[in-house]
Amino acid sequence: MRRLFLLTCLAASSALCATPVYAVEKPAQPKLVVVLVVDGLPQEQVVRYRDQFGQGGFRRLLDQGAWFSDAHQAHGVTVTAVGHSAVLTGAYPYQHGIIANNWVDPVTLASVYCTEDTAYTYIGEETKASDGTSPANLRVSTLGDELRYASGDRSKVITVSGKDRGAILLAGKAGTAYMYMGKTGNFASSTYYMKNHPEWVQQYQTGKPQDRFYGKEWRPLLPDAAYANDANDNLLSDASEKDKRFPFTYTSKSGKPDAEYYGKLNTGPYLDEMTLDFARAAIEGEKLGQNGAGVPDVLGISLSSHDYVNHSFGPESRMSHDHLQRLDRQLAGFFSYLDKRVGLDNTMVVLTADHGFPNVPEFSQATRRDAQRLDGKKVLEGMNKYLSEKFGQDKLASTWSNPSILLDYKLIEQKGLKREDVETAAARFALTVPGIANSFTRTQFENGTLPQNRLSTLMQRAWNRQRSGDIMLVTKPYWYFGSGSHGTSHGSPYSYDTNVPLVFMGKPWFKPGAYGQYAEVMDIAPTLAHLLRVRPPSGSEGRVLTETLR
Numbered sequence: 001m002r003r004l005f006l007l008t009c010l011a012a013s014s015a016l017c018a019t020p021v022y023a024v025e026k027p028a029q030p031k032l033v034v035v036l037v038v039d040g041l042p043q044e045q046v047v048r049y050r051d052q053f054g055q056g057g058f059r060r061l062l063d064q065g066a067w068f069s070d071a072h073q074a075h076g077v078t079v080t081a082v083g084h085s086a087v088l089t090g091a092y093p094y095q096h097g098i099i100a101n102n103w104v105d106p107v108t109l110a111s112v113y114c115t116e117d118t119a120y121t122y123i124g125e126e127t128k129a130s131d132g133t134s135p136a137n138l139r140v141s142t143l144g145d146e147l148r149y150a151s152g153d154r155s156k157v158i159t160v161s162g163k164d165r166g167a168i169l170l171a172g173k174a175g176t177a178y179m180y181m182g183k184t185g186n187f188a189s190s191t192y193y194m195k196n197h198p199e200w201v202q203q204y205q206t207g208k209p210q211d212r213f214y215g216k217e218w219r220p221l222l223p224d225a226a227y228a229n230d231a232n233d234n235l236l237s238d239a240s241e242k243d244k245r246f247p248f249t250y251t252s253k254s255g256k257p258d259a260e261y262y263g264k265l266n267t268g269p270y271l272d273e274m275t276l277d278f279a280r281a282a283i284e285g286e287k288l289g290q291n292g293a294g295v296p297d298v299l300g301i302s303l304s305s306h307d308y309v310n311h312s313f314g315p316e317s318r319m320s321h322d323h324l325q326r327l328d329r330q331l332a333g334f335f336s337y338l339d340k341r342v343g344l345d346n347t348m349v350v351l352t353a354d355h356g357f358p359n360v361p362e363f364s365q366a367t368r369r370d371a372q373r374l375d376g377k378k379v380l381e382g383m384n385k386y387l388s389e390k391f392g393q394d395k396l397a398s399t400w401s402n403p404s405i406l407l408d409y410k411l412i413e414q415k416g417l418k419r420e421d422v423e424t425a426a427a428r429f430a431l432t433v434p435g436i437a438n439s440f441t442r443t444q445f446e447n448g449t450l451p452q453n454r455l456s457t458l459m460q461r462a463w464n465r466q467r468s469g470d471i472m473l474v475t476k477p478y479w480y481f482g483s484g485s486h487g488t489s490h491g492s493p494y495s496y497d498t499n500v501p502l503v504f505m506g507k508p509w510f511k512p513g514a515y516g517q518y519a520e521v522m523d524i525a526p527t528l529a530h531l532l533r534v535r536p537p538s539g540s541e542g543r544v545l546t547e548t549l550r
Helices: 043-048 058-064 080-089 143-150 164-171 199-206 209-213 259-264 270-286 305-313 318-341 361-366 376-391 409-414 419-430 442-447 454-462 521-532
Strands: 003-006 021-024 032-038 066-072 102-104 111-113 157-161 176-180 297-303 347-353 397-401 404-407 436-441 471-475 502-505 513-520
Touching: 032 080, 032 164, 032 318, 032 521, 043 066, 043 318, 058 318, 058 502, 080 143, 080 164, 080 297, 080 521, 102 397, 143 157, 143 297, 143 521, 157 164, 157 270, 164 176, 164 297, 176 270, 199 270, 209 270, 270 297, 270 305, 270 318, 305 318, 318 347, 347 521, 376 397, 376 404, 376 419, 376 471, 404 419, 409 419, 419 436, 419 442, 419 471, 436 442, 436 454, 454 471, 502 521, 513 521
Parallel strands: 032 297, 032 347, 066 513, 157 176, 157 297
Antiparallel strands: 003 021, 066 502, 102 111, 347 502, 397 404, 404 471, 436 471
């Protein structure tokens, strides 16, 4: 980097100043910022399978990028909507307001989906009341919002995902989100963003690219020896359940592409391939990266399939292992395209994940860990029975809203009970339930009287005064809230759910290397805002990762 030596004169004489002043030439602005979020990717998997990656995908990021090994989604409810909200807001749930994928409104007791907005509909697609159509529930700005404001709307912000929440919560208020439609296999936007799709989207849909996978099989990509350390399939499913084992065939009972087939594409490598293909179409159709000097665009890509695979089979499975290898090759192809179309030296690339994943309980049990599924509704039933015996009133606890329980404060008041007494009793009961490690009350959150430790800090960040429940529960490690009989799920404040990959790549801006410093996904937005010379998002609390900057 060139430095200009500026010599200034003293006001009272012509003598040179004793201390030289240096002006550092800032690197050029990128033409395009690409933010990749791999849904449900724990850091552990990237490290475990690193030697098997090809040259152009994850390996390229790890070798040419600034990679943090101790990076975390630093809040206590690690689910898709919360994690995606963190990426470009730099905010925690107590500020940005997205506390879960779904929650129960404490006032109306109505179920709320994180990105639902009945004022809008999908363009050309069936829209149900709980479908995600706008960012109305997101209470803070995103990096894209600030960039659009600073550029006078000349910068474009386009996002695409297999899930509505994955696209909408990256796009913010001023971007444009496209999401996969499970019934038709299209990528579509909503009327929040526009009345009709632009021509390039219409042409893309006309080609029906989603149908090209009909009849295809998903088989392991690598030789059998490569999967030797993966979990035995018998831990994941019964031997008779052939549909849960390789090979997976993407067909339907009708014999042609239909909603059944399009739904199957979620769990496997092809949804991510389609997502990256649509991202290419967006780059071409919107001419991303072609605004000219000083006006960068943002492309957010949320790759959803790994989450579906890990839910079904666990991160220790052959299926998850193979899926990550296939995603690696898909990313390699996408980076090659970016290099030819925009130039990687003109592109900032960030890769992270919205959350990690625990192993399936059966696998954890086989390795002598205490692990099970815990039905939150049964916890609610037991709590009500206990509170009824103690206070002489039924249903003081009204609703289960994972991972919390809502109390009926109106009933508590009517019966002349003290709110704190009922909260304390409910929290103490929860600690007697097998699988519960910690419980926290609304009064503790409101008064800031939680114990001073890391877990309490994560839960405090996850709790929103207007939207969260009254008794927040934390399972023991390797347990999770769920009522199913197979697979696994995330959502805890433990490292297997919080520790995710965080990589910045772009030679003009970032110094490659493996960084052992603690970092958070919340640091992405302020770091990019610093480099793009725009105002940080309104709720941003992350730090600028100056150690990575040139």
